[in-house]
Amino acid sequence: MQDEPTPIELTKAVADFLRDDVAPVISGHNGFKLRVAINILDLVTRQLKSAAGSDAMEAARLAKLLGMQGSLLELNRALADSIAKGQVDLTTPGLASHLWQTTMDKLAVDQPNYASYRRELGSE
């Protein structure tokens, strides 16, 4: 077991420092790159917070949908394959809701401000 602080706390501390103390004194192209860097740290922080939970639920949904066990990557490969072959489609019970939930979980990490995501979140 690694000691504290946690990776979440560490990445957040760096992002906060860059945002609050460094960004105000940097301009031009480096200012732009700094904003990208801060966005990356924020993304990593969000992923560290949520991925364990959403990955476990995704794996459980996939196992049920496909009737098999495996790693998340294996299960996703199997689902992709089944869709490509037409073995499952949107009429398959659980597929649409699984894809929606998985995609919402991805957006929550990748781009929580994306307008389509916010619209869908609001209608849940």
Next chain:
Amino acid sequence: MIEAELRRSVGSWYPGATGISGTTKLSGGASQETWSFDIIHPDGNVGVILRRAPRGYGAAPTRAAGLQAEARLMQLAHDAGLPSPRVIHVLKAEDDLGTGFIMQRIAGETIARKILRDQQFARARPHLARQLGGVAAGIHALPRAQLPKLREMTSTGEIAQLEREYRSFNWPRPVFELALRWLRDHDPGRPNQVTLVHGDFRHGNLIIAPDGVRAVLDWELAHLGDPMEDLGWICVNSWRFGEIDKPVGGFGSREELFAGYHAAGGKVDPDRVAFFEVMGTLRWGIMCCGMMQRFRLGPDHSMERAMIGRRASETEIDLLRLLAPRGGA
């Protein structure tokens, strides 16, 4: 340095030019560069843009039309009265600048967020969709006989190409699989009329001024194909920049786009447009994955490239909104 060659080149074909100034590189990848400079002339300086592939980078990627073709298309568009820069000079071997062309520099904005939010474009915004419909119809009406040699694309071929590219990433994306299935099931086949297709008709390639559309740029992906592809591509949600209820570039409605297209003599097939909107959404998603790939494998190890890889999921939610809307809406 490029200035010396530019000065010599300009002197050889621009009567009365006494020099150049303000040479600035606007963008540049490994194979293609864009430069801005002014031609100094006693009657007043002329702002121009150079688009070129430096020596040794003459061979265009297979999808690209090539700079010679781009120059020809821009000139044809300009001559047809479409908003397009005038091509002033096509580079020759003796210019010693590689391949490419020099065109008139057009004032205006290409950055979507400014076009959609800045007060100075408030008057133009409500008219842009209709205006662009007219521009698209004009592009599609350019006479085939005058066009440079271009590859011809079919929807079936494009689906296969997208699938190959997606499979090459070897990373499962069930939503992309669903979209590929949908595209194959809804492939409209050959259109009644095969025309010139701009191929990248969207924000970033459109110069907008406070009074409206000034120029269509970047004909790199021009090809022959289904004209509805351009109308579908400009409706892709990725180009709405948050204004998701205005499908055309975040500034207008499909009805306005179609009305402008119709008024300029074009015939719209809304089902085909919808098909190409789905295809375009998937294409942008696959392009995001491609950027990630280049970040990982290629020389461009930039943070921006890496982050674009994380934008592929934006196209997944948009594909689901198109193909599997919740609540059966």
